Amino acid sequence: MSAAAPGLARRRPAARRAPRGRFRTVWKEARRDPVKVVIFLLLLAVSAGMLYPFLFMILNSLRSENQYLSGTGFSTVSWGQLFANLPVGRELLNSTLVCVASIAIILALSSAAGYAFAKLRFRRQGLLFFAVIGSMMVPLQSIIIPVYVNFAHLHLINTYLGAILVYAGFGTPFATFLMTTFFRGLPDELTEAAACDGLGHAGSFFRVALPMAKPALATVAVLQFIQIWDDLLVGLLFLQEPTNRTITVGLGVLSSGRVVSVPVLMAGSLVSALPAVLVYLFFQRYLVAGLTLGVNR
Amino acid sequence: MRGAGGAEGREAQLTSDAPMVLTAPGPGALQAAALPAERSVRRRARGGLGRHRARAGILLSVPALVLVLFVLIVPIGEAIYYSMTNWNGISAQWVGPSTYTSLFKDPVFWRVLENNGILLVSVPVALAIPLGIAALLHEHVWLWKLFRSLIFLPTAVSWVVIGMIAVRLFAPSGIVNYLLGLFGLARLQTDFLGHEYTAILAVALTFVWSMIGTNTIIFLTGMSTTDPAIYEAARLDGAGRWASFTQITVPMLKRYFQFTFVITMITAFTALFSLIFIMTGGGPGYGTTTLEFFVYQQAFDVGQFGTGAMLGVVLFVLLFGVSLVQLKLLREQQ
Numbered sequence A: 001m002s003a004a005a006p007g008l009a010r011r012r013p014a015a016r017r018a019p020r021g022r023f024r025t026v027w028k029e030a031r032r033d034p035v036k037v038v039i040f041l042l043l044l045a046v047s048a049g050m051l052y053p054f055l056f057m058i059l060n061s062l063r064s065e066n067q068y069l070s071g072t073g074f075s076t077v078s079w080g081q082l083f084a085n086l087p088v089g090r091e092l093l094n095s096t097l098v099c100v101a102s103i104a105i106i107l108a109l110s111s112a113a114g115y116a117f118a119k120l121r122f123r124r125q126g127l128l129f130f131a132v133i134g135s136m137m138v139p140l141q142s143i144i145i146p147v148y149v150n151f152a153h154l155h156l157i158n159t160y161l162g163a164i165l166v167y168a169g170f171g172t173p174f175a176t177f178l179m180t181t182f183f184r185g186l187p188d189e190l191t192e193a194a195a196c197d198g199l200g201h202a203g204s205f206f207r208v209a210l211p212m213a214k215p216a217l218a219t220v221a222v223l224q225f226i227q228i229w230d231d232l233l234v235g236l237l238f239l240q241e242p243t244n245r246t247i248t249v250g251l252g253v254l255s256s257g258r259v260v261s262v263p264v265l266m267a268g269s270l271v272s273a274l275p276a277v278l279v280y281l282f283f284q285r286y287l288v289a290g291l292t293l294g295v296n297r
Numbered sequence B: 001m002r003g004a005g006g007a008e009g010r011e012a013q014l015t016s017d018a019p020m021v022l023t024a025p026g027p028g029a030l031q032a033a034a035l036p037a038e039r040s041v042r043r044r045a046r047g048g049l050g051r052h053r054a055r056a057g058i059l060l061s062v063p064a065l066v067l068v069l070f071v072l073i074v075p076i077g078e079a080i081y082y083s084m085t086n087w088n089g090i091s092a093q094w095v096g097p098s099t100y101t102s103l104f105k106d107p108v109f110w111r112v113l114e115n116n117g118i119l120l121v122s123v124p125v126a127l128a129i130p131l132g133i134a135a136l137l138h139e140h141v142w143l144w145k146l147f148r149s150l151i152f153l154p155t156a157v158s159w160v161v162i163g164m165i166a167v168r169l170f171a172p173s174g175i176v177n178y179l180l181g182l183f184g185l186a187r188l189q190t191d192f193l194g195h196e197y198t199a200i201l202a203v204a205l206t207f208v209w210s211m212i213g214t215n216t217i218i219f220l221t222g223m224s225t226t227d228p229a230i231y232e233a234a235r236l237d238g239a240g241r242w243a244s245f246t247q248i249t250v251p252m253l254k255r256y257f258q259f260t261f262v263i264t265m266i267t268a269f270t271a272l273f274s275l276i277f278i279m280t281g282g283g284p285g286y287g288t289t290t291l292e293f294f295v296y297q298q299a300f301d302v303g304q305f306g307t308g309a310m311l312g313v314v315l316f317v318l319l320f321g322v323s324l325v326q327l328k329l330l331r332e333q334q
Helices: A008-017 A019-032 A034-061 A065-070 A077-085 A088-119 A125-137 A140-153 A160-184 A188-212 A214-229 A233-238 A247-256 A262-296 B006-015 B029-044 B048-082 B098-105 B107-137 B144-156 B159-169 B175-182 B196-224 B228-236 B241-252 B254-270 B273-279 B291-302 B305-333
Strands: B085-087 B092-094
Touching (some): A019 A034, A034 B144, A034 B159, A034 B196, A065 A262, A088 A188, A088 A214, A088 A247, A088 A262, A125 B048, A140 A160, A140 A233, A140 B048, A140 B291, A160 A214, A160 A233, A233 A247, A247 A262, B107 B144, B107 B241, B107 B291, B159 B273, B196 B254, B196 B273, B228 B241
8 A cells, every 4th residue: 555655754855845745745645545544543542552651650750759649749859869779870880881791792702603604614513503593492591590500609690790691691692693694695705705815714704794794793782782781680690789780680679679669760760771772762773673583584 | 895895785775764674594594504514514624725714613603602501501401400409509419300290290380380371372462462553554654653663662671660660550549440440440440469360460461562562563574575566456456454454464474473473472481580570579479470480489589499490491391392383383384
């Protein structure tokens, strides 16, 4: 249908010059096909349903405990309480540190391994590929107890390194799958030619393949950022000290610990959600690409 | 070499409005990748470049393998071993496979699986609603891109935050009860999180809501890859919106149904720990304790590391089994 009657959004260039004309077009379209009006209204209702919880969070973070209970009035007192109860700055810093380090490891390992699996030929390649990619099947809960005990022996509990290794190890299989898929799409002639021209295979990887892989690397980074930033379980077990907690864990502990008022929790939720939402807003299409990649698996 | 051909083109494509689609391998990529590689090793490894290539391949892929061995493969082996022991995290006594038979006789285990069953039943709902929304978005009405972004938004928000808000929405004075009253269903009003079966219902509903964004986007991508000419032909043949939806859109999305089913089920079984932790803590009773939550509870609340490891193995086997069935179904169709 969209081919027969081009979507209204596509007429934007003309509309930008004359906003009135745009609304007239919308109106004309609506008269010609009233079902579109119904669809528009339905989508409006769905969006309201998706947005309501966030609106609830934002509005109630701007209330005191009593204002929340009565549902009237606004104040910023809860934000003050949040900063008094939760070392927000420190926790945001911890989250950032853990995310950046884990993602750096994942990007380095998965792009190298992906290139090797897609473009090089070596003994036991099939076995290695199966080991790395097949590990995608292992759920976090199945390995978390042995990993916890192993890391306790290695004195890695309550260290950033411990949490980073778990996040990186858990993220690497899917990232490698994604990178292998991407590199397989690059023409062999390109990487072979570079290798024969004296760059060698390492040079061909670093100087030719990697610069072309930026979109795939971005997809991996965005997917992993959201996953690691939003994680509770690993943080709860591997970063237990108030000084090295991530923001998500801090919030989880705050909610289950001492009784804190709802508006304070809502303010904390808002702070913890904001960075991931901003990443989402700016890099939405990388996220979409990563999500739909597995369809043809 | 940075400007080497494709790089520029690829980035230009990214800034366009169409959702980016990375080239994906066909089904069975796992085997396809392995076989030709193994075959050519002996033939090519004799040449100087071949040997160089083999060395580069090992150098580049071993770091990933080491990390995965350290964090995933060795631990899953340990989990299988320790699942047959009495283990408190420090010392373990060998018991043998009888730990599994006693687990399967434990009524609590079946109560927990029942909760997983309820979540499994909610999976089709978590596909049906997004399918409808994707169909609406695919009509490309005014502001549809804005709607798409809004609907996709919860994908970025953590289960902790979603759970934190959901607790308030399902509270006795929350909006869910208010809406029930509004639609004349006042006798259904209850303290949702206070009773076993309404609590798991609240968790399942929150889960379904959270999956709407992800699944809608996946279906929408599927619909946008369908050739518009097919719809045009159907329209000329007199097919209405509903007919094109049921006769063209749904059959074309088969692959997408399978994919969303698998990821939604995996999410239901392995990603809801934080949501349950925040919303109910597994209670009331075992009302919202799913298998993954039971793993955590047994190990870190009760101190039964052996039982926890065993539950983890059961979860792994369960998901592995479902994925194998899925793969087999896919094969049979081709």
